[in-house]
Amino acid sequence: MDGNAPDFAAASRAALADPQLRGNFRRAMDGLMSKRAAQFADAGEWTGVRALAASVRLRALSKLPELLEKLEETCTRNGITVHWAATTDEANAIALDILHRVDAKLVVKGKSMVTEEMHLNAVLEKDGIEVLESDLGEYIVQLDGTMPSHIIMPAIHLNTKQIAHLFKRKIKDAESREDAAYLTDLARRVLRAKFQAADVGMSGVNAAVAETGTLCLIENEGNGRMCTTVPPVHIAFMGLEKVVEKLEDVPPVISLLPRSATGQPITTYVNMISGPRKDGEKDGPREVHLVILDNGRSSIYADPELRDTLRCIRCGACMNHCPVYTKVGGHAYEAPYPGPIGKILVPQIEGLAKRGAMPHACTMCNACVEICPVKIPIVEIMGRLRVEAVKPGGAVKDGGAKASRTEAMVWSGWAAMNASPTAYRVATLAMSKLGNAAPSSLPLLKEWTNVRTKPRFAGRTLHDLARAKGVPDV
Amino acid sequence: MSAIPKPTRVYYFGTCLVDLFFPDAGMAGIELLQSQGLTVVFPQGQSCCGQPAYNSGYRADALKVARAQLELFPGDDPIVVPSGSCAGMMKKHWPDLFRGEPDEAKAVQVAARVWELTQFLVHVLDVQLTDKGEPVRVTWHASCHAQREMGVVEEPKALLRQLANVELVELKREKECCGFGGTFAVRHPEISAAMVGDKVADIEGTGAARVVSGDCGCLLNISGALEAGAKAARGQHIAQFLKERIHGR
Ligand code: SF4
Numbered sequence: 054m055d056g057n058a059p060d061f062a063a064a065s066r067a068a069l070a071d072p073q074l075r076g077n078f079r080r081a082m083d084g085l086m087s088k089r090a091a092q093f094a095d096a097g098e099w100t101g102v103r104a105l106a107a108s109v110r111l112r113a114l115s116k117l118p119e120l121l122e123k124l125e126e127t128c129t130r131n132g133i134t135v136h137w138a139a140t141t142d143e144a145n146a147i148a149l150d151i152l153h154r155v156d157a158k159l160v161v162k163g164k165s166m167v168t169e170e171m172h173l174n175a176v177l178e179k180d181g182i183e184v185l186e187s188d189l190g191e192y193i194v195q196l197d198g199t200m201p202s203h204i205i206m207p208a209i210h211l212n213t214k215q216i217a218h219l220f221k222r223k224i225k226d227a228e229s230r231e232d233a234a235y236l237t238d239l240a241r242r243v244l245r246a247k248f249q250a251a252d253v254g255m256s257g258v259n260a261a262v263a264e265t266g267t268l269c270l271i272e273n274e275g276n277g278r279m280c281t282t283v284p285p286v287h288i289a290f291m292g293l294e295k296v297v298e299k300l301e302d303v304p305p306v307i308s309l310l311p312r313s314a315t316g317q318p319i320t321t322y323v324n325m326i327s328g329p330r331k332d333g334e335k336d337g338p339r340e341v342h343l344v345i346l347d348n349g350r351s352s353i354y355a356d357p358e359l360r361d362t363l364r365c366i367r368c369g370a371c372m373n374h375c376p377v378y379t380k381v382g383g384h385a386y387e388a389p390y391p392g393p394i395g396k397i398l399v400p401q402i403e404g405l406a407k408r409g410a411m412p413h414a415c416t417m418c419n420a421c422v423e424i425c426p427v428k429i430p431i432v433e434i435m436g437r438l439r440v441e442a443v444k445p446g447g448a449v450k451d452g453g454a455k456a457s458r459t460e461a462m463v464w465s466g467w468a469a470m471n472a473s474p475t476a477y478r479v480a481t482l483a484m485s486k487l488g489n490a491a492p493s494s495l496p497l498l499k500e501w502t503n504v505r506t507k508p509r510f511a512g513r514t515l516h517d518l519a520r521a522k523g524v525p526d527v
Numbered sequence: 528m529s530a531i532p533k534p535t536r537v538y539y540f541g542t543c544l545v546d547l548f549f550p551d552a553g554m555a556g557i558e559l560l561q562s563q564g565l566t567v568v569f570p571q572g573q574s575c576c577g578q579p580a581y582n583s584g585y586r587a588d589a590l591k592v593a594r595a596q597l598e599l600f601p602g603d604d605p606i607v608v609p610s611g612s613c614a615g616m617m618k619k620h621w622p623d624l625f626r627g628e629p630d631e632a633k634a635v636q637v638a639a640r641v642w643e644l645t646q647f648l649v650h651v652l653d654v655q656l657t658d659k660g661e662p663v664r665v666t667w668h669a670s671c672h673a674q675r676e677m678g679v680v681e682e683p684k685a686l687l688r689q690l691a692n693v694e695l696v697e698l699k700r701e702k703e704c705c706g707f708g709g710t711f712a713v714r715h716p717e718i719s720a721a722m723v724g725d726k727v728a729d730i731e732g733t734g735a736a737r738v739v740s741g742d743c744g745c746l747l748n749i750s751g752a753l754e755a756g757a758k759a760a761r762g763q764h765i766a767q768f769l770k771e772r773i774h775g776r
Pocket of ligand 1 (some may be wrong): 225310364365366367369370371372393394424425426428431469
């Protein structure tokens, strides 16, 4: 295994061994699933809104290059400075440039998955700039020194008791109270002071409208609004796929997102940012920047099958419904995007050498495909990545990185046996006569029999029974 | 799915797991079809639908195996499969697997004739079952591919509800995967174990004596876990369960 590659198997073992974590996730995900189901109780309505949202995303992707050009033009006209970053390093450098120019000491951030992808916080801290996450969940995770475990609910892996403990340890004068209202209030007090003092506010973007140059950001707590309006400078980050064509394309996206994610009909705040403070206006930042990140997205875009990955609106519903994610939680993936969407997006961004194992952490049950509000064929793309992981020369970075001579030999032996009726008959005869003698301590069998009895080969195959009972062959 | 006129003859694709581990369930499926007056043809040359290699990223090997099945089903008689997963592979994935190959048209033709067993019993044969068994409480495990690739959700439950002495109690998390996933169970044994653990707990919660399913992969996993955990419930393939009920044992 690649020395740098995160070890999902090991990380998930650790997660599974933590009963608290498993309980937290099971409960949280069961709740989210039923809340979402209540939102879409009307199957006809679900089919309709889903088709609409998928078509909005498809249309945007079908003309992505021209929409991005248009977005740059309209944003610029609105007074937003647009920056392009091919890599996360470039995006970080752009952010640092702006921060240095305005001599920023303190940054407040609204939730942004792209900056997670960039590891921006670490970069800023290394540069001596204080950065504070203001979304309550992100704030908790930041205090805890970990990463978000869910793209919508970053601290979903923790319960109130654990959070109370954390606050007590990390926040001055905090009382030890396992009371959600108290804890929220405490966090708010800390954050309010920081909003006033911050030099720069950062945020993500849920949708950027090409026609009007509007950046849309939805959130529940108002912290995103603080980040984007209080500090004198605002920097928004987006992956280049976030562009939509028209203003009327936004409602389907921002209605489906919270309904799919948390089962809320709509979020508390819908921010529409169309530029910096104008002369005579009393509030809003004086500078607004938009950083548009590629980081492998344009090569995903170039492949017609993989392109569907970019339809994602980051609602997290696929995680909530993924039987693997709900067992191990988001940290086990050690990736900015966990769960089903992570299993297809992260290997494409970071390459198969580092992430080639991710698409295998899946039973291909298709629960994510059933739930995805924009109809991404997640499992098909996963299948494609499995092929590319063992076959050099494909479209995905580091194709063939997981090629194994042994594995290839096993499958070609399997194919030879199953492609010849005679070979199959001999092999199944041998298995049904001798298979049960295999000791449970055999490597693969051992894993299986840890929690299950050994599969028992029947003495006679169905082929034998059918023949004996005179079932015709042709 | 659009029902077809009731045929007089069908092909039966037994699948490799049924062949090796659950041949009695496979035979029960054949007998159920025969009991409806059909001639069932079991091509002895059959082996596997190719799914294990297909899902593991070895598509050329999968193609080789799938191709070996193509000539076994001449004409246009329906092909009935006692497994939602293998039926899904043949119906949904063969057309992709053969795309651009010389025998693509044939694969598409064969794929279009594939039916999952319970789907065929309900929609094409409209079977009416008479229960001769003792009262029993059962629960139904929906395999992921049966429900999401073949669209089989209500059919098996409708069959079970025809049985007067069978009380069907649905699982709380009926739709959730049991954690088999072919090679997944071997690549990620701990996660798979956690998944089947949740499934077993759900089954126990129903108080059912049997968990009935239409897929042998799921059954290997779930029955194995029930047995290893010394649980009261037992797993059984729906074909065998139905056959026992109509024969009164
Ligand atoms: S893949 Fe679909 S379900 Fe998952 S986060 Fe993206 S839009 Fe939501």
